[in-house]
Amino acid sequence: MNKKEFTVNPMWLSQAKTLSEALPYMRRYAGETFVIKYGGHAMGDVQLAKKFARDIVLIKQVGIYPIVVHGGGPQIGEMLKRSKIKSEFVDGLRVTDKETVDIVEMVLTGTINKEIVSAVHAAGGKAVGLSGKDGQLIQAKKLQRPKPDTDSNIEKVLDLGFVGEPTNVNPNTLTSLIESGITPIIAPIGLGENGETFNINADTVAGAVAGAVGATRLLLLTDVVGILDKKGELLPEMTAATVKAAIQDGTILGGMIPKAETCLLAVGQGVDAAVILDGRVPHALLLEIFTEHGVGTLIRDG
Ligand code: ADP
Ligand code: MG
Helix, strand or coil, X not given: CCCCCCCCCHHHHHHHHHHXXXXXXXXXXXXXXXXXXXXXXXXXXXXXXXXXXXXXXXXXXXXXXXXXXXXXXXXXXXXXXHCCCCCCEECCEECECHHHXXXXXXXXXXXXXXXXXXXXXXXXXXXXXXXXXXXXXXXXXXXXXXXXXXCCXXXXXXXXECXXXXXXXXXXXXXXXXXXXXXXXXXXXXXXXXXXXXXXXXXXXXXXXXXXXXXXXXXXXXXCCCXXXXXXXXXXEEEHHHHHHHHHCCCCCCCHHHHHXXXXXXXXCCCCEEEEEECCCCCHHXXXXXXXXXXXXXXXXX
């Protein structure tokens, strides 16, 4: 009699294998806090946004505590255009007058924040949206960025208006949310000493939050493959020293500057590793966290 062989669909096998191979990573990271900056054009793509929300829910389900900080550059730009307000960038930071900061706050905390919260709920998770004003999460001051004056050698300070930097991140509200099984979704708005609203670069906020909660990893999703060298090739791994050099010699420019600086700060503050990764890749977060295939630039102290 012929023994009937039961053949399993190779696709199913490969799915089971992928899950099984994720086990060591799940065990390694269980109970740890990851801060994830969500931004770039990946955020505006409906399908990618759904996948991102699902990934966040999965990460939480396997025992990691995610905290999301989001940007909103393209959406803010769109709203400013519609309101006929001109806007310019210096070193990747948006010059922000009073009129602009009102729009920035409205788009970030009103529209985008709630979209992400809703997407996490739609994917079966629990999330609460906060801006830096909620629960005194982010106290901020006006950003002081020196601009060397090549003519006179006198350092001038760039005036970017209501662009702020965090002076203090109060982790209490975040801790309470996390302990209740809720994923915090943070809009990068800070509150000044005199009640001013500050627009803060979302990468900078992600770094400050990671330091304040003692996160193990900082993951910055963007819309490039990672940090590129002068020839335009991906640098898969960098140390703090090589990142500093790349900022100094102008390899890292524009919006990549606050990202690189944030990674430096984070690894200097004890975050194990900071990663800049390509949010255009579907499930970039899962690839980065649960497989041996990194999809960006990993930065460690050293
Ligand atoms: P996000 O919305 O994710 O914050 P940004 O536009 O602020 O994105 O920053 C990413 C941009 O930084 C890239 O699109 C790229 O134009 C620029 N950039 C400057 N230098 C580099 C570099 N060395 N490697 C990669 N990107 C760089
Ligand atoms: Mg940016």
